[in-house]
Amino acid sequence: MLDLKFVRENVAIVEEALRKRRSSLTLDGFLALDKARRERLVEVEGMRAERNAASEEIGRLRREKKDASELMERMKALSNRLKEAEAELPTIERKMEEFLLAIPNMPDPTVPDGAGEEDNPVVRTWGTPRVFSFPVKDHVDLGAALDILDFDRAVKITGGRFCLSKGAGALLERALINFMLDVHTREHGYLEVLPPFMANSASFFGTGQLPKYEEDLFRVAGTDYFLVPTAEVPVTNIVRDEILAAETLPLKMTAYTPCFRAEAGSYGKDTRGMIRQHQFNKVEMVKICRPEESAQELEKLTDDAEEILRRLDLPYRVVTLCTGDIGFSSAKTYDIEVWIPSQGRYREISSCSTFTDFQARRAKIRFREGASGKTRLAHTLNGSGLAVGRTVVAILENYQREDGTVDVPEALRPYMGGLARITKR
């Protein structure tokens, strides 16, 4: 959510940002609504002030055992008029709220202008895609032949866009989770947390998934709970409605969770394999920091995610999402894309964003400035470190051998009981 005052005073700038985001939203009517609200407010508050003063006077009179009945009579009438005047406010305020909640974050000035994915500039590339001397298989064929990925059984158990991992496949998934968490906690200074895998609607409002993106979520029937689509939701909301001490910042947390996404509107996209699933594992990194630090923290966060790929020796590149491709709550996002041999292209495996104070304002995440004692909104950031399912895809495909077996990356072997190669049982 943007600051109401900022929107009021910078309508042209906000509309320019919306245009750059290729958003169809306009601020038509916003200023009129805001004006109406303030006029009403002045009127109502004036009446309240009068009522408060009179009530005090009545209290004084009664303590002095004097008659206050005439004043009380007058106040009864005022009170009724006040109720009428107040009645319109909630409607206006609800409309204002809807307006504000629908406005996406302002893109950072360094975010390049562009319409979509194809306009995202490449920031850097690491590693060289391996040249295979044999026809490459994709992870579905590799996984089926090795009997470590079973999509058919998953369909029977649940349905499409689910996966059943078995044997070395399940072990690989578990090893990756442990490996990623260990690197982030032991070497990058993050605190490991294991949050609930469901969160209430207040939390989803806090990080911006609600009210706009409910159709992407799985709701637990008959409750106010939704399955988490990313650990960002439960972990960022750890500090919702809190005023943090400045010296505790930056807060750096990492969490493993499964992620549940309805993937509405992605029919026909990535239907094969485990690139796009309703449920996938992910290790997430979340930071809460001072506004002055957030730009630098985004760079570090992105590097923390890249480090995992470097350790796994998987070729990747980093792109900056352009204004047309950036997420609703994000001010700036780097996507890390890993090389997928079967597709001959890079695919997103991590998304690292700074939300500036956009989430913090919604979730009321503040900190107390040591010097002034003033409370300020914190900045929030998060990034995948990494999406585990897609890492499995990348490893199977990049480390495949001609005979259909798959080498285990050096860094993972200690996590897999020393296993150096995945072969059919």
Next chain:
RNA sequence: GGAGGGAUGGCCGAGCGGCUGAAGGCGGCGGUCUUGAAAACCGCUGGGCGGCGACGCCCCGCAGGUUCGAAUCCUGCUCCCUCCGCCA
């Protein structure tokens, strides 16, 4: 699931319907004292909205209601705690 008890500021904790945005304590900040620190003493110390400002308004779990006036009374909801039952 059944029966009780509770929800007040950064924390603990008072609060007959008017003098309570809220006693008192702790913590924090500033000062006196001290070579320095501690102790002692003094003062300050919640969040938000509107206004250039003086100032005004809102907030005692949430939402309604009663009343001239609600932290205090009433209704509904949410959450927490204790005991019993069930259960990984």
